[in-house]
Amino acid sequence: MSDPQAEARADVSGGIPGEQPAQARAGAPPAGDAPAGALPAGDAPSPASLRASSVATAVSLLLVLAIVLGSRVLRNFDAALLPYAVATVFLAFGVAYRYMLWLSAPASRCLLRQARRGVFFRVRALFSRASLSRARHPLRTAARQRARAETRATARAGGTAQAPAFTAQAPAFTAQAPAFTAQAPAITAQAPAFTAQAPAITAQEPVFRERPRARRIAHQLLLWGSALAVLITFPLTWGWISFTATSAAGPGYELRVWGYRLAGFDALSIPGWALFHALDLAAVLVIAGAGYFLWRRMRDRGALTGQRFAYDLVPLLALIVVAVTGLLLTFSSLVLRGGGYEFLALLHMASVVFALIYLPFGKFFHVVQRPAATGMRRAAHPAAPAAQDGAAVLVCRRCEEPIGAASAIEDLRTTMRELDLGFDEWAEYCPRCKRQLRGAAYLTQVKKGYV
Amino acid sequence: MMGRTIFIDPGRCIGCRACVSACRECDSHRGTSLIHLDLSDEGHSAASLPTVCMHCEDPVAPCAEVCPADAILVTPDGVVQQADPTRCIGCSNCVNACPFGVPVVDTRARLQMKCDLCYDRTAHGLAPMCATVCPTGALFYGTLEELRAERPGVRVADSFAFGDVVLRTGVATVVPADKVDWPVPGGLPVVEVNGVDVP
Numbered sequence: 001m002s003d004p005q006a007e008a009r010a011d012v013s014g015g016i017p018g019e020q021p022a023q024a025r026a027g028a029p030p031a032g033d034a035p036a037g038a039l040p041a042g043d044a045p046s047p048a049s050l051r052a053s054s055v056a057t058a059v060s061l062l063l064v065l066a067i068v069l070g071s072r073v074l075r076n077f078d079a080a081l082l083p084y085a086v087a088t089v090f091l092a093f094g095v096a097y098r099y100m101l102w103l104s105a106p107a108s109r110c111l112l113r114q115a116r117r118g119v120f121f122r123v124r125a126l127f128s129r130a131s132l133s134r135a136r137h138p139l140r141t142a143a144r145q146r147a148r149a150e151t152r153a154t155a156r157a158g159g160t161a162q163a164p165a166f167t168a169q170a171p172a173f174t175a176q177a178p179a180f181t182a183q184a185p186a187i188t189a190q191a192p193a194f195t196a197q198a199p200a201i202t203a204q205e206p207v208f209r210e211r212p213r214a215r216r217i218a219h220q221l222l223l224w225g226s227a228l229a230v231l232i233t234f235p236l237t238w239g240w241i242s243f244t245a246t247s248a249a250g251p252g253y254e255l256r257v258w259g260y261r262l263a264g265f266d267a268l269s270i271p272g273w274a275l276f277h278a279l280d281l282a283a284v285l286v287i288a289g290a291g292y293f294l295w296r297r298m299r300d301r302g303a304l305t306g307q308r309f310a311y312d313l314v315p316l317l318a319l320i321v322v323a324v325t326g327l328l329l330t331f332s333s334l335v336l337r338g339g340g341y342e343f344l345a346l347l348h349m350a351s352v353v354f355a356l357i358y359l360p361f362g363k364f365f366h367v368v369q370r371p372a373a374t375g376m377r378r379a380a381h382p383a384a385p386a387a388q389d390g391a392a393v394l395v396c397r398r399c400e401e402p403i404g405a406a407s408a409i410e411d412l413r414t415t416m417r418e419l420d421l422g423f424d425e426w427a428e429y430c431p432r433c434k435r436q437l438r439g440a441a442y443l444t445q446v447k448k449g450y451v
Numbered sequence: 452m453m454g455r456t457i458f459i460d461p462g463r464c465i466g467c468r469a470c471v472s473a474c475r476e477c478d479s480h481r482g483t484s485l486i487h488l489d490l491s492d493e494g495h496s497a498a499s500l501p502t503v504c505m506h507c508e509d510p511v512a513p514c515a516e517v518c519p520a521d522a523i524l525v526t527p528d529g530v531v532q533q534a535d536p537t538r539c540i541g542c543s544n545c546v547n548a549c550p551f552g553v554p555v556v557d558t559r560a561r562l563q564m565k566c567d568l569c570y571d572r573t574a575h576g577l578a579p580m581c582a583t584v585c586p587t588g589a590l591f592y593g594t595l596e597e598l599r600a601e602r603p604g605v606r607v608a609d610s611f612a613f614g615d616v617v618l619r620t621g622v623a624t625v626v627p628a629d630k631v632d633w634p635v636p637g638g639l640p641v642v643e644v645n646g647v648d649v650p
Contacts, residue, residue, distance in 0.1 A: 102521070107544060111519035114542070211560070301478035305571040306532055366537045369520055404543055412517060412544050421513050423550055423613035426639050431552030432489065437638030438551065438611075439491030439500035442461055445636050447627055 052100035059096040060089050071239025072259040083349055084237040087356040094360030099368055106418040110411040218292035225285025226319070232278055280330050283323035290319045315363045318355040325351055396430035398437070403430055452609040453529050453621040457503055457568065457582055458598050460625035463589035466490065466499035470581035470590060477580050478571040479533065485555065485566045486581050501590060503581060504553045504566035505611075506531050506621030513618075514545035514554055514565070522563070529621045530570055534563035550613050550637055568622075595623075610634040 071077040102108050235241045246252035251267040265272045294316045297303050325348035332341045392406040409427055416424035474484040487502040512531045515523035522538035525531050541561030545554045554565040569579035582592035591598055599605055607623040612634040624635055
């Protein structure tokens with residue numbers, strides 16, 4: 001280990017430094033950083049690989065079909081955007097292939113089971129009698145809960161003698177009820193707003209809840225900048241949305257989705273300008289977010305530890321190149337009167353195609369993988385709501401401290417047996433007891449009375 | 452066993468917790484100590500045992516094998532890294548599968564953390580923080596030859612037994628000369644008498 005980083009650099013294969021997750025190293029399908037399709041020469045593809053190829057091919061064909069149908073049999077398809085559309089088909093293949101391989105590993109299958117169970121607990125909790133009762137009588141339930149909380153607080157304070165005083169106040173509380181009832185429509189009106197926020201909260205909450213604010217903001221900028229760009233460009237390149245001029249003189253335009261007219265607008269109005277420059281806004285968001293992370297990766301000593309160029313830096317650089325070349329296109333048309341536009345368009349296209357094809361194999365794949373954390377919250381940890389909802393919690397066989405949800409530990413033991421890790425029984429001991437038992441074994445069997 | 456690695460000698464550990472303090476200095480988990488110091492027979496013996504990640508080699512890193520998110524990567528030189536924060540989903544699989552009780556999970560941040568042999572230092576030829584400050588040499592960093600130059604005749608073992616399973620590790624343990632030929636017991640109780648585990 002004289003210079004491991006040099007070794008890591010020397011061991012670059014497939015564009016990714018030689019670090020590999022152990023699932024791939026231990027003979028499981030290559031589901032990690034290494035390009036998933038890279039099978040050793042002469043080896044027959046595994047069943048998991050074949051299944052992944054089949055699913056990925058089906059997904060790609062479905063996308064091609066959707067492009068053909070959505071663009072009204074290619075009538076609205078813009079041939080100039082063909083390379084982008086082809087790149088998205090490759091992207092669909094790569095993501096589906098890698099996702100299927102990822103799920104074929106024993107540990108990932110276990111995760112899927114846990115996530116399904118997590119969803120089950122949520123749905124069950126949502127339709128439980130208490131939940132339905134709360135939904136039917138929100139104000140009555142809230143008042144009842146408040147009364148219970150007050151009673152508990154009174155009891156804690158040793159104030160049972162105060163009970164008559166509270167009873168005396170009861171008519172006053174009852175008198176407030178109409179006021180609460182009057183607020184109900186306002187509360188109900190807020191519901192869509194909360195519902196609309198849910199995806200945003202879900203997307204971000206498990207990822208950065210405990211991270212520094214600057215990183216949270218930068219990640220939001222990067223996420224929403226990328227999402228905005230994807231939502232605009234993908235349907236455009238597929239011919240799903242198109243803009244048509246209402247008259248030869250302009251400036252009226254029509255926005256058509258799948259060939260159907262959705263809205264008409266004036267290209268010179270503020271909404272029209274914003275619509276045509278939404279990608280510039282997305283580029284600014286992406287440059288701000290990715291620029292911060294790039295700056296952090298140059299300075300933060302924690303981030304510098306074990307940082308890999310291909311995995312950690314290339315995605316950021318790719319996003320910045322895509323965004324900058326995109327902005328330069330606008331700059332060319334607005335300031336240079338189209339000077340250098342063709343070269344810039346080619347550069348932009350090359351950078352976008354590279355980023356899309358790289359997505360399934362590098363850090364970008366966390367966009368697909370990471371949402372599993374939302375299912376995990378309920379499933380695995382002893383403090384998880386699933387455990388509190390009544391699911392059994394396994395305690396350490398030695399010290400009886402909680403280890404985790406019994407179902408999650410059982411899943412883990414199954415996974416360990418599938419991986420030939422024959423000490424799965426050890427999973428029923430807490431980490432501290434494992435260490436203490438090992439120390440005791442050293443003390444009694446290896447170096448008796450070693451102090 | 453890796454070429455340059457940590458050698459643990461529990462017989463030398465005095466439980467001073469200098470390693471625990473020094474571990475907080477590691478740049479990859481600044482402010483959080485990830486080395487464990489346990490008392491093996493508290494109240495009866497002064498024996499203490501420092502635990503760093505043993506960087507399992509065969510089977511390779513059980514923590515990484517059971518990771519559903521491919522978050523734990525192994526470097527070409529055999530160092531098992533702590534979970535990649537962009538991938539880790541905080542499922543605790545690694546915590547419960549590790550036979551040595553090494554990884555911890557920050558449940559609020561939903562992230563796994565573990566000793567990575569101070570990769571920010573060892574990658575540049577420096578000793579890990581714990582071995583740098585250990586006053587008794589219970590944690591030694593170097594090659595086996597360097598250890599033997601300091602402690603002539605010392606014997607080490609790099610395999611542990613958990614029931615029928617033998618695990619070979621990148622980090623080695625000092626053992627008496629007559630215990631070299633068999634794996635160090637990992638502590639997994641193999642017999643249960645009247646509901647009580649017997650090691």
